[in-house]
Amino acid sequence: MQCRHCATELSLPVLDLAHAPPSNAYLEKGQLRQPEMHFPLRLFLCESCGLVQTEDFCDADQLFDDNYVYFSSTSSSWCAHAARFAEGAIARLGLTKDSFVVEVASNDGYLLQNFVTAEIPCLGFEPTASTAEVAARKGVETRTAFFGEAEAKALREEKPGGADLIIGNNVYAHVPDINDFTRGLERLLANQGVISLEFPHLLQLVKQGQFDTVYHEHFSYLSLTTVQKIFAAANLRIFDVEELPTHGGSLRVWGCRTTAQHMETPTVKAILQQERDVTITTGAFFKDLQSQADHAADALLSFLLDIKAKGETVAAYGAAAKGTTLLNYARVNPRILPYVCDAAPFKQGRYLPGCHVPVRNPIELRKNPPQHLLILPWNIKDEIARDLAWLSREHGTRFWTILPYPEQMEPPADSIPPAALSA
Numbered sequence: 001m002q003c004r005h006c007a008t009e010l011s012l013p014v015l016d017l018a019h020a021p022p023s024n025a026y027l028e029k030g031q032l033r034q035p036e037m038h039f040p041l042r043l044f045l046c047e048s049c050g051l052v053q054t055e056d057f058c059d060a061d062q063l064f065d066d067n068y069v070y071f072s073s074t075s076s077s078w079c080a081h082a083a084r085f086a087e088g089a090i091a092r093l094g095l096t097k098d099s100f101v102v103e104v105a106s107n108d109g110y111l112l113q114n115f116v117t118a119e120i121p122c123l124g125f126e127p128t129a130s131t132a133e134v135a136a137r138k139g140v141e142t143r144t145a146f147f148g149e150a151e152a153k154a155l156r157e158e159k160p161g162g163a164d165l166i167i168g169n170n171v172y173a174h175v176p177d178i179n180d181f182t183r184g185l186e187r188l189l190a191n192q193g194v195i196s197l198e199f200p201h202l203l204q205l206v207k208q209g210q211f212d213t214v215y216h217e218h219f220s221y222l223s224l225t226t227v228q229k230i231f232a233a234a235n236l237r238i239f240d241v242e243e244l245p246t247h248g249g250s251l252r253v254w255g256c257r258t259t260a261q262h263m264e265t266p267t268v269k270a271i272l273q274q275e276r277d278v279t280i281t282t283g284a285f286f287k288d289l290q291s292q293a294d295h296a297a298d299a300l301l302s303f304l305l306d307i308k309a310k311g312e313t314v315a316a317y318g319a320a321a322k323g324t325t326l327l328n329y330a331r332v333n334p335r336i337l338p339y340v341c342d343a344a345p346f347k348q349g350r351y352l353p354g355c356h357v358p359v360r361n362p363i364e365l366r367k368n369p370p371q372h373l374l375i376l377p378w379n380i381k382d383e384i385a386r387d388l389a390w391l392s393r394e395h396g397t398r399f400w401t402i403l404p405y406p407e408q409m410e411p412p413a414d415s416i417p418p419a420a421l422s423a
């Protein structure tokens, strides 16, 4: 296989998670007895450009179909993050009713609705029809399409001035053809326009052993060093970068045309230096990743077997892609983990791909409180623990985080209602 950016032949695997189904392929009951597709899940490092990428087996159409069930609005902390971003961008770039904002992978309109409210013209691209429909109901104009050079060219013909701001939050890493996507950004961008992309930072993934963020739909694992190269190949440059706590540590890069006037901030050089210091584009940086994954999987399996041996009850919370990677790699099954709860109605009543753990409505926790609760999406563990603090208070349920091994967590102190604080 060749590197998706620079076409160098890839020869350095840095992580092997055996075989896994596409992580968002939730199953209906009737599908449990049918054959199920599993694809090898391996990461390769391109030693030429530094792009870390999944091995190619299935095309995007198999991964993101109309049954895709991730609705951004189901996470309240994510919506708050989006609202803060919109407010900051409007102020920083001086956006008005004469501006034009485009969001790529606009999901259910959770971000663009803030621009609609501020009366700034905007448009979203969203390939999955079910989420695009929800966005349209919020008044967010949405094109049901993958974004790339061809779509950008077509839109530019309708809007000759181009976009003053193009946003891609948590999409860049999920794009199969990152070069075509980046050329699309360049095509659509106004001369002094600005691009803002957020993606999980490869530096944090490896430092913190977050191997469960690896799944087929997540094609690229990005450093600033590599993104700068990909931008440069499309006549774009990065003039600012921020480190964010989201998804275990993300970067938000701000880009523009190479010819635009935006001044480069010192942070760009500082983060590039951090990445050079850890030799992020060499195999040496990844030497512990496989053993971290193996230990985490073994520890989770022992933990669940131990609970079963003691005759205690357990459930999990959060049927997100990263949980599915870990559960499948650890070979967890419904005999040792009877169910996972999730607030997203579209997942409830279905089954996690591969491990076939049923997804239930969180109301199950009230009806049948378990003694132990595994919180799978560690990136929003505090939010989940706060929402479920009553379970711990009223029923003594113990909360556990899962990486690097199951560890008990206390519900955060701010789970005390504000009224109690002022008393």
Ligand SMILES: [Zn+2]
Pocket (backbone or CB within 6 Å): 003, 004, 005, 006, 007, 008, 046, 047, 048, 049, 050, 051
């Ligand atoms: Zn490459």
